[in-house]
Amino acid sequence: MKKVTVHASLEYDCLIGSGLLAECGPRFAAFGGSDKIMLVTDDKVASYYLETCEENLRQAGFRVYTFVIENGEKSKNSDSYLRLLNTLAEHHFTRTDSIAALGGGVVGDLSGFAAATYLRGIRYFQIPTSLLAMVDSSVGGKTAIDLPAGKNLAGAFYQPSLVLCDTNTLDTLEDQIFREGCAEVIKYAVIGDEALFASLEKTGVGFDRESVIARCIEMKKDIVETDEFDTGKRQLLNFGHTIGHAVERCSNLAIRHGQAVAIGMALMAKTLLPAPEAGRLTDLLRKFGLPVSCDFPAEQIFDAIRSDKKRKGNSLTLVVPEHIGNCVLQRMPMEDLKSLCVRALNQGE
Numbered sequence: 001m002k003k004v005t006v007h008a009s010l011e012y013d014c015l016i017g018s019g020l021l022a023e024c025g026p027r028f029a030a031f032g033g034s035d036k037i038m039l040v041t042d043d044k045v046a047s048y049y050l051e052t053c054e055e056n057l058r059q060a061g062f063r064v065y066t067f068v069i070e071n072g073e074k075s076k077n078s079d080s081y082l083r084l085l086n087t088l089a090e091h092h093f094t095r096t097d098s099i100a101a102l103g104g105g106v107v108g109d110l111s112g113f114a115a116a117t118y119l120r121g122i123r124y125f126q127i128p129t130s131l132l133a134m135v136d137s138s139v140g141g142k143t144a145i146d147l148p149a150g151k152n153l154a155g156a157f158y159q160p161s162l163v164l165c166d167t168n169t170l171d172t173l174e175d176q177i178f179r180e181g182c183a184e185v186i187k188y189a190v191i192g193d194e195a196l197f198a199s200l201e202k203t204g205v206g207f208d209r210e211s212v213i214a215r216c217i218e219m220k221k222d223i224v225e226t227d228e229f230d231t232g233k234r235q236l237l238n239f240g241h242t243i244g245h246a247v248e249r250c251s252n253l254a255i256r257h258g259q260a261v262a263i264g265m266a267l268m269a270k271t272l273l274p275a276p277e278a279g280r281l282t283d284l285l286r287k288f289g290l291p292v293s294c295d296f297p298a299e300q301i302f303d304a305i306r307s308d309k310k311r312k313g314n315s316l317t318l319v320v321p322e323h324i325g326n327c328v329l330q331r332m333p334m335e336d337l338k339s340l341c342v343r344a345l346n347q348g349e
């Protein structure tokens with residue numbers, strides 16, 4: 001097992017290893033003060049892991065309540081959020097009780113936002129079961145729900161008290177969803193770790209899960225400790241996301257987040273990295289079965305970028321790759337971004 005400790009507004013451990021799910025009860029109980037726990041999950045994850053978690057928490061002395069949403073991004077909405085708050089209230093959850101998020105990013109973000117706002121904040125634990133949630137969304141305290149106008153438009157920064165990444169849960173992930181998480185792993189390598197990139201080139205999807213996940217969390221920890229509230233360095237984590245989010249929107253979410261980020265990274269690399277390095281990234285993404293291009297016209301992608309919530313006035317902060325293992329933040333006028341989209345989408349591969 002590996003441990004990474006995050007020193008943010010709250011100090012907490014992220015544990016990475018096999019079999020951690022069956023230890024959640026005593027590990028959560030060690031925090032004390034908590035009598036009731038609301039175990040939030042989705043119907044897919046529930047079919048694999050709910051019973052084990054529930055039982056383990058009961059044995060550790062918790063009164064366990066469950067809240068199960070339908071699997072998928074569409075559940076990360078105000079209706080699920082209010083239902084969760086009302087369920088907590090109906091069961092008289094107090095400030096000393098807690099929430100545990102068992103699942104991927106949707107479950108984690110929704111649970112975290114409910115934890116941040118119920119009674120102005122109760123404790124929550126993350127038990128991420130997807131690769132993407134392990135390496136990214138469960139760590140760093142970004143919590144949110146989507147609004148009809150866009151993704152993550154209502155949220156809060158609110159850190160979990162413990163993150164348990166049980167690598168065994170990756171065995172039941174659909175292949176496409178596992179690869180989606182791989183896009184985020186590749187992102188970490190591009191923004192800050194050339195050695196990780198080189199090792200992924202050798203191993204492909206067969207990488208050592210425990211050490212690669214721990215390495216990504218370590219990188220995220222360093223970033224979050226410097227910029228918890230996302231006003232500077234944390235934006236590096238958005239590499240590939242500006243175009244990626246636009247691709248997701250243009251596809252009406254038919255292209256999943258990780259796949260869209262892979263396209264975003266490949267297009268950024270194609271226009272901004274020296275050709276041999278862009279080729280290395282494209283090859284690696286392909287090796288992981290990830291897409292590197294899309295059919296949407298540049299104009300449509302640019303229109304979607306224009307409504308990006310990270311836009312400030314007539315410019316946007318873009319993550320610009322300088323080399324594999326090093327990216328910088330650059331404020332870019334929307335006009336320049338438009339030309340970049342045209343270059344990225346209109347050149348052949």
Ligand code: GLY
Nearest residue numbers: 136140142234237
């Ligand atoms: N997922 C990007 C961040 O946590 O800042």
